Amino acid sequence: MNIAHTIFGVFGNATALFLFLSPSITFKRIIKNKSTEQFSGIPYPMTLLNCLLSAWYGLPFVSKDNTLVSTINGTGAVIETIYVLIFLFYAPKKEKAKIFGVFTCVLTVFATVALVSLFALHGNARKLFCGIAATVFSIIMYASPLSIMRLVIKTKSVEYMPFFLSLFVFLCGTSWFVYGLIGRDPFVAIPNGFGCALGTLQLILYFIYCGNKGEKKSADAEIDEKSVEMKVEEKQSVVNGKQDLQV
Numbered sequence: 492m493n494i495a496h497t498i499f500g501v502f503g504n505a506t507a508l509f510l511f512l513s514p515s516i517t518f519k520r521i522i523k524n525k526s527t528e529q530f531s532g533i534p535y536p537m538t539l540l541n542c543l544l545s546a547w548y549g550l551p552f553v554s555k556d557n558t559l560v561s562t563i564n565g566t567g568a569v570i571e572t573i574y575v576l577i578f579l580f581y582a583p584k585k586e587k588a589k590i591f592g593v594f595t596c597v598l599t600v601f602a603t604v605a606l607v608s609l610f611a612l613h614g615n616a617r618k619l620f621c622g623i624a625a626t627v628f629s630i631i632m633y634a635s636p637l638s639i640m641r642l643v644i645k646t647k648s649v650e651y652m653p654f655f656l657s658l659f660v661f662l663c664g665t666s667w668f669v670y671g672l673i674g675r676d677p678f679v680a681i682p683n684g685f686g687c688a689l690g691t692l693q694l695i696l697y698f699i700y701c702g703n704k705g706e707k708k709s710a711d712a713e714i715d716e717k718s719v720e721m722k723v724e725e726k727q728s729v730v731n732g733k734q735d736l737q738v
Contacts, residue, residue, distance in 0.1 A: 508567075532589075578590055623678070
């Protein structure tokens, strides 16, 4: 059981790292276009908070045998901070203020949890407090893409829901869910079980609507062509009318 626990922990580290790096494709597009377009910035500060709280929970003086939880989430916190800063740089003014407010709340919540657990709580009380905080915000992190899922259903297009992000949400949630079950740690198993289910829903949506992206672009192209043809016909009619008047 200890070997299986370690194996799923290592696999969870690998899938979580891919999950943290998967938005790099999105941010490459944002940097290239110098615009955040319709991409949502909410998932990144929420993921940062989850990483900070989970890394804190995994520290030896909070919970035992969860070093793998702490290392990958510490790495994730650095990566997500970079994403948030890039998003803030390229976001429009209104969106920038919104994301900065969320980012500030994230740092405040983490600082509060860390200070309270460090100075006011000890032993099982500390583990319980940090575990509940990590669980709540892990669920919120996994739920943050729900707005994008709603956009996918509304537009019938997966343009703003990257496939690899959905895939690694599923893989990461599944591996850490099993890790939590083997280690009998509900604070790891519960939120990642939710993440596994949500990742499954995202993949289902992707495979339902992935074929519509090209159709939508084709339809837009046809509309543009028709608009050009109508404008040409209108101009030709005006020219013919002027010629008739001159005659």
